[in-house]
Amino acid sequence: MNEFRYERAADAAAATQLGAHPAAKYLGGGTNLVDLMRENLERPGVLVDVTGLSAAIEEQAGGGLLIGAAARNTAVAEHRAVRERYPVLSRAILNGASGQIRNMATVGGNVLQRTRCTYFYDDDGARCNKRTPGQGCDALGGFNRIHAILGASDHCVATHPSDMCVALVALDAVVHLDGPNGARALPLVDLHRLPGDTPNVETNLHPGELITAVELPALPLARQSTYRKVRDRASYAFALVSVAAAVDVADDGTVRDARIALGGVAHKPWRASKAEAALRGRPATAAHFRAAAEAELADARPLRDNGFKVELAKRTITAVLQELTGVDA
Ligand SMILES: Cc1cc2nc3c(=O)[nH]c(=O)nc-3n(C[C@H](O)[C@H](O)[C@H](O)COP(=O)(O)OP(=O)(O)OC[C@H]3O[C@@H](n4cnc5c(N)ncnc54)[C@H](O)[C@@H]3O)c2cc1C
Numbered sequence: 448m449n450e451f452r453y454e455r456a457a458d459a460a461a462a463t464q465l466g467a468h469p470a471a472k473y474l475g476g477g478t479n480l481v482d483l484m485r486e487n488l489e490r491p492g493v494l495v496d497v498t499g500l501s502a503a504i505e506e507q508a509g510g511g512l513l514i515g516a517a518a519r520n521t522a523v524a525e526h527r528a529v530r531e532r533y534p535v536l537s538r539a540i541l542n543g544a545s546g547q548i549r550n551m552a553t554v555g556g557n558v559l560q561r562t563r564c565t566y567f568y569d570d571d572g573a574r575c576n577k578r579t580p581g582q583g584c585d586a587l588g589g590f591n592r593i594h595a596i597l598g599a600s601d602h603c604v605a606t607h608p609s610d611m612c613v614a615l616v617a618l619d620a621v622v623h624l625d626g627p628n629g630a631r632a633l634p635l636v637d638l639h640r641l642p643g644d645t646p647n648v649e650t651n652l653h654p655g656e657l658i659t660a661v662e663l664p665a666l667p668l669a670r671q672s673t674y675r676k677v678r679d680r681a682s683y684a685f686a687l688v689s690v691a692a693a694v695d696v697a698d699d700g701t702v703r704d705a706r707i708a709l710g711g712v713a714h715k716p717w718r719a720s721k722a723e724a725a726l727r728g729r730p731a732t733a734a735h736f737r738a739a740a741e742a743e744l745a746d747a748r749p750l751r752d753n754g755f756k757v758e759l760a761k762r763t764i765t766a767v768l769q770e771l772t773g774v775d776a
């Protein structure tokens with residue numbers, strides 16, 4: 448580990464002032480950043496501890512919730528309003544990491560955690576364009592079972608690891624930011640980037656920008672929402688494929704509205720807009736759910752070892768929609 452200075456920020460104003468230092472990194476629970484520092488993959492000169500920022504979960508005038516960036520993952524998952532009105536978010540969080548990590552991890556840090564591509568971590572033995580731009584990507588011709596099938600490029604095929612973000616994207620969450628140029632809000636779906644030819648640029652954050660909160664808009668259909676994660680082990684494993692979904696079926700049995708997002712398939716939490724469009728106005732049947740999944744995965748480009756993810760994603764989307772609507776196969 449390199450030498451660094453530690454500063455604790457009392458509030459967002461102090462944090463952004465300290466974070467303006469070019470070598471600064473914000474520190475949430477440290478469950479990802481400290482690991483990356485130990486591996487020498489992150490080398491901040493100043494660590495700005497932002498766990499003193501708001502951790503409150505507050506009701507909004509329009510019926511949504513504002514979750515402070517310093518809220519711990521466990522607190523969000525267990526919050527009564529989240530469990531009742533946004534169960535998909537509670538379930539996504541509880542499907543991630545372990546109890547101890549969830550007790551430490553913060554909302555801001557979970558959103559900005561880095562990929563789990565094994566070649567990215569292998570600084571001594573593997574080439575990685577994300578770690579060292581222009582170096583090449585050993586995952587492309589290597590063992591790429593856990594890598595992306597949607598939206599990838601010849602420069603990077605890594606996936607985004609967060610479960611929470613998949614639910615947040617399905618819920619149309621908005622990220623509140625503060626930084627050297629003032630405060631702004633960004634839909635979470637626009638925060639993370641696809642890799643293109645600059646996989647080292649992972650988000651649309653401006654330098655020094657801080658996440659202050661995540662807002663969940665009022666979304667009545669989210670009461671009928673859930674999260675399903677398919678992984679190699681029952682716990683302590685990242686998603687091979689995950690599905691966050693909410694669905695509203697009218698009395699005549701047609702789908703009035705649906706929200707779907709996928710994890711484990713792309714460089715960012717993947718909003719399944721094509722599947723949603725294919726569902727709206729159609730009868731809620733297993734055949735239509737499968738057709739919606741087919742529409743979403745039509746552009747999938749599997750690699751040597753992860754072709755199974757295409758069928759897995761289709762089946763998981765279909766199964767989750769059946770579970771939410773009570774429709775039999
Ligand atoms: C063994 C293990 C298993 C795991 N399994 C899962 C899993 O299955 N699913 C899953 O989703 N996650 C999993 N995780 C990841 C875990 O959820 C993340 O490590 C955690 O959410 C990061 O939160 P943190 O607060 O500790 O972030 P930190 O490690 O403190 O920070 C992570 C990043 O966010 C930045 N940051 C932190 N707060 C802010 C802020 N307010 N504004 C701007 N930048 C900020 C930091 O600078 C850093 O770049 C696992 C982790 C471990 C170690």
Ligand code: SF4
Binds near residue numbers: 585646
């Ligand atoms: S997939 Fe991306 S993160 Fe993994 S080695 Fe290639 S460039 Fe690096």
